[in-house]
Amino acid sequence: MPSTHTATRYAYDAFLSYSHGADTKVAPAVHRALSRLAKPWNRPRALRIFRDQASLEAGPDLWATIEAKLSTSRHLVLLASPQAARSPWVGQEIAHWKQHREPATLLIVLTSGTIHWDHTARDFDRTRTTALPPQMFGWFAAEPLWVDLTWAGSETELSLDHARFRQDVGTLAAALHGVSKDVLDSEEARQHARTVGVRRALTWSLAFFLVASLVFGVMAQVRGDEAERQRKEADGQRRVATVRALLAESENRLAGDPRTAVRLGLTAYRVRPSTETRTALVNALQRTPYAGVSLGPDDVGQFVRQLSHDAGVLATAGEGTLKLWDVSQPGRRRLLHRLTAPRGNVEDLAFSRDGRTLFVAATQGHALWDITTPGKPRPLPGLPGATGLNGGGFGDGDRTLATVREGKGSSGRLDLWDVAAPDRPRRLASVTGLYDATRVQMSPDGKTVVSATGKITLDEADTGKITIEHGSGMTAWDTSDPTRPRRLGRDAPWAGALAFSPDSRTLISSHARTAYVWRIRPMRAPQLLSQLRGHRADVTAAAFRPDGKAAITLDGRGGAVRWDLARPDKPHARRRLLDADLSRGEDVAFTPDGRHVREVDFRDAVASWRTDLGPGPWQRAQVAADPVAVAAVAISPDGRTAATAGMQALMLWDITDHDTPRRLSVVRGFSGNPTDVAFSADGRYVAGGDDASRVVLWDASNRRHPRKTATLRTRGPVASLAFSPRAPLLVTSGNQPRLTGGIDGWATLWNLKGGRPAQMRSYTLKSFTNAGVASFSADGRLLALPGAGSGLFDMSDPNRPRHLTWDPGAVLQQDTAFSAKRKLLAVGDSVYQVNGTSLSEPAVELPDAPDRGGRVAFHPDGDLLAEADDRGTAVLWDIGDLRRPHVAAELPPADESVDDVAFTPDGRTLLTAGGDGMLRLWDLGRLPAAAHDPKRLACQVAAGGLDRTQWLRYVPGLAYQDLCR
Structure with missing residues (x-):
């Protein structure tokens, strides 16, 4: 066959332009036939045809893509029909072709409608032609070639096996190849004979190679099976070694980093489910007192956090923000409400012991909220005449509120308020001339108040030396008669914790890394009973268990120590609670049943611990x-x-x-x-x-x-x-x-x-x-x-x-x-x-x-x-x-x-x-939940599995898995 290549190198031999509504059946058939007719045996297709639904790739600019394909096509084949004549896309393609190509490069296939050539006018008859778009008129100097396929619309099968369809497509293909139809038919016969010969040769060759491949295949299969066995054995050994390392690391971390320990145990169980890994995970979940952590939003500017006495609600305050969170479920939190914060910086938050009232102290104001229904808090009238306050605490069955206001030097103030009727608070007494006026705590029975400060006042004497005029400390007050508070005595130093036992007989305070246990007796100064030592950082908060026989102290590194105070004069540490994810602790509280303790750090992370959990039942x-x-x-x-x-x-x-x-x-x-x-x-x-x-x-x-x-x-x-x-x-x-x-x-x-x-x-x-x-x-x-x-x-x-x-x-x-x-x-x-x-x-x-x-x-x-x-x-x-x-x-x-x-x-x-x-x-304890679904419990306790960084460190060589998704 003569070569059809010209000087210009085209990507496509023809661009198929048609109406999708009219020729969805004919267009694919013409495309297939042109690609296969007279196809040499060693080429994938005889002609390369562009058809948008078959050849068009996705792109943001459709016309730009079509325009590019038109520019790289040697011919334009128009499937003419009345729908194509009205199609704006077909018209746009014809207009582009007229602008850049000669009329001889456009071929017409009539699929429906009529085409009439007016030899006198040397143009298509505009009155009788219905299948051509307006852009076709006035362009051809002589009658162009067109193929009539109007009969094809009623056929069920259009392929090269259809004699009439093969004959008509052959006429179109000859024009595209640039040869006569006789030459094309001869070339088709020659290619068919060559294909048959090649097919026979390939058949014998394939038969030979099939026998050979069967022989070699069996040999390769044997070798492959052995290689696969060795690969699986090596993979199994690698998994066993990884699992053992995970279990060992989990055991090592269980005391100091329980969250990671549980994640490692979970990973070992999921990488290689076995009795050994399930047992290890269940045991880890039983042994750790860690119940989960909920990570807070860590809002910028927040600096005060307080847990309610039942450890179920967390109040957080910062620059103009005041929020209540439900933290009653270990490892979970839910925003209950956003409250209006008082003016100035919030200095202290205090919950009443029954959890119904929240007091907010701020430098330029204060607020009282009725939170009986935490999701629907109600503002209460403020304390009459009170201005900026530094701290507050409820007592006497929540009927009394003690507040302190800091001043310069010893000009602080202590006030006692009757809040038995929350809508009508009234002042009971005021004491001025206080230095310890940064924090205040009232005993549950209302008979004792402790005010405290962590600041130190320095004074430069005439000698040029700096002397301490006032140091940090706490002052105890007898408030048996709330209208006449009486100073009992002062003890120094103080910084951090203040917590009364439920029976009001014991007080815990702190300074640096030591907590102090005091006996509180009515009308007498507190008596020091014992010291609680061994904290990793400064003690920041403390809380008593509801029965008063145990307490928790929290330090500045997020660690907590549980103390047995059945005999307050002879305390001993029962358990250390450590979580590597926690930072500086700010508050701690027991749940009412004493079975859980929750702590909050300065990033609003709330960790929960089981206090009644041993290594087994x-x-x-x-x-x-x-x-x-x-x-x-x-x-x-x-x-x-x-x-x-x-x-x-x-x-x-x-x-x-x-x-x-x-x-x-x-x-x-x-x-x-x-x-x-x-x-x-x-x-x-x-x-x-x-x-x-x-x-x-x-x-x-x-x-x-x-x-x-x-x-x-x-x-x-x-x-x-x-x-x-x-x-x-x-x-x-x-x-x-x-x-x-x-x-x-x-x-x-x-x-x-x-x-x-x-x-x-x-x-x-x-x-x-x-x-x-x-x-x-x-x-x-x-x-x-x-x-x-x-x-x-x-x-x-x-x-x-x-x-x-x-x-x-x-x-x-x-x-x-x-x-x-x-x-x-x-x-x-x-x-x-x-x-x-x-x-x-x-x-x-x-x-x-x-x-x-x-x-x-x-x-x-x-x-x-x-x-x-x-x-x-x-x-x-x-x-x-x-x-x-x-x-x-x-x-x-x-x-x-x-x-x-x-x-x-x-x-x-x-x-x-x-x-x-x-x-x-x-x-x-946790055993029933661990046995029921150890994976679910582990994901709940650890708040998810290993992250990608931890996975690369502890599980190298295995693809990352999100085990808790």
Whole structure:
């Protein structure tokens, strides 16, 4: 074929101009046909055609892009139609072509409408032509070539296999190639023959290479598999080494930088999920008292921060700003309100102890706010006649407010105000001539006020030497009669903390790195009892626990120390609370239950700490429940009452306060030693069984005076009792001695409807088998009877229990427990998943679990399993991830066996009882939340995972992951 190249080098052989509305079908077909017709075998296309929808790249200026493509095209092919004639884009493209090219370079393909050439006028007939835009008229000197494709619109398939379409496109292609149609047809035939030959040669070549490639492929696959195995092995070794380094660093940082320690433990668990990493993360979450930090906005100019006495609200003040924040949730904060700040610089903020009033002292004013509803604060009338103030403090049941105003030298002032009626405050007394007038604190009972200052006044004497006229210190005032404050004495130096104990008998002050503990006695000067040392920086704040037996001191580096002040004259540090993310501490407070402490630093970061958290579950209380032993313990559904089955009697206990359980009543009337106890689903009835083949029912509506309602005779000594959670049904099970020796297990179902128990069914369990503990599923649909062969019953119809097929050996002499939330059944040291009325096989076996011989109980969330141990302890299994069960905690051993375990409905406490006759209550701390979802708890505590910089430092070689997103 003759060459079609000219001196100008074009990127496209043709630019296709058309109406998108009319030729969306024809335009792509023409594009494909021109690209493929007479295509040499070794080239991707015969002609390069520009069509906007197929070739146009994205750009900010569409016409500039089209104009550039027109300039690099050798021909313009117009798909003529009435729509194209009216298209402004087509008209603009034709106008550009007329301006820069010759008429011979424009080719026409008629797709619809009409074209008529007027030979006389030597132009298109404007009256009869409908398919051409106005720009086409008056340009051609002779009739141009056009191809008629008006017939193509009704065709379903347009390709080079269509004879007529191939013929018409061939005419257009010949013009674009610059050859005659005969030459183009010959070239097409020649290229087709060459393509067939090349295809055959390639086929044989490919067949040869296919065989060769199969041989070499197998060899490469073997080598690749080996390389992949080695790569995975190396990657696994690298991950193991990284995880071990992460766990070691997490352990090292847990005391001084708990936030990073938790993040490192979380990263190890996510990089390589395993029993080891999950155990380490759960343990870290249990051991650290750190509960989370919320980072503040760190507004420029803020300089006063104060926590409410219940540690639930934070007030921050600065240059014209005054904000209240809800910080009651560890690691979270929420803006409650923006208040109008008084004029001047805010010097002090003071909350009333009931949290209903906020006092704001400023250099040029002051303010009182009613914040009973923190989201809707209400301004209160100001203190009459009071001008600029430096500090304030509430006392006497929040009925009295003490304020101080600093002056030059000893010209400060102390005022006492009656704010019992917040809308009508009135002055009670004023004392002038004060030097210690920067801070003020009033005791809760209102009988003592302490004013203090941290400034020092220097005086230059006549000798030219500088002497100290006044030093920092604090002054104590007797305000038993608030109308006549009386100075008790002054102590120096002072700087930082002032905090009264809730009973008003103890005061903590500070100077430098030492805090001082004072005894406060009415009408007498404070007596120094002890000094609290060991802080890393100057002590800035202090707070007492609500019971007054412990306190927290905060230092200028954000560290805090918890002190045991049960004997204020002999204090000792219980725990140091450190967070590397905190800076200079400004205030600290306990929550009302004393279980959390919160501190705020100068950047408005609020950190929360658990103060009652030990390295594992810790004992909250213990009581003697029987002189000999306790065989079983049960908890009422509302969690208020516990029942213990001792060797001599059954006892009911009030456990509303888990720290101080109280005995309510002693229930007697058994024929033998009590062996088990259970509450009905509504908590009204309590049942007790004994070893003399008796079960007694009591109505416990009056917990102090239970009323006996029925006595049931059983086939033998009672081993266990279980009430159905959905029906008036009681199952009793036990052991019956055989005349020939040995024992048989038995179980009986009782209908309790109407208050008259009636026997429904009785079963003899597998011969020579001790009966274990029976249990119902949470919906009452399933009943597990250990020792009963298959041991599982469908109780959907309580009147017709249906024996289900199950592994006969799975339940022999084993105790059972169903999970209330998760579909799980524990049978001794095995855990089954429940699906309807069937159980998973095989069961999940607790790893390395010894034959403990005690009862089992599920935590309400189903992620912990408690197992009693006849060797004197109880074990808590973490089964939150059934693929990785592990021991989460083991309680300190007792002198005798632990025979029963039970969780309170709120999931916070575990009760144990056993051979020493003691009932013990154990606080589980963070363990339930850690077992339920360690990742979620870790993200909450640490406020996110490692950032990118930390990841590069601790996890080199692995791609960064945002673990908490």
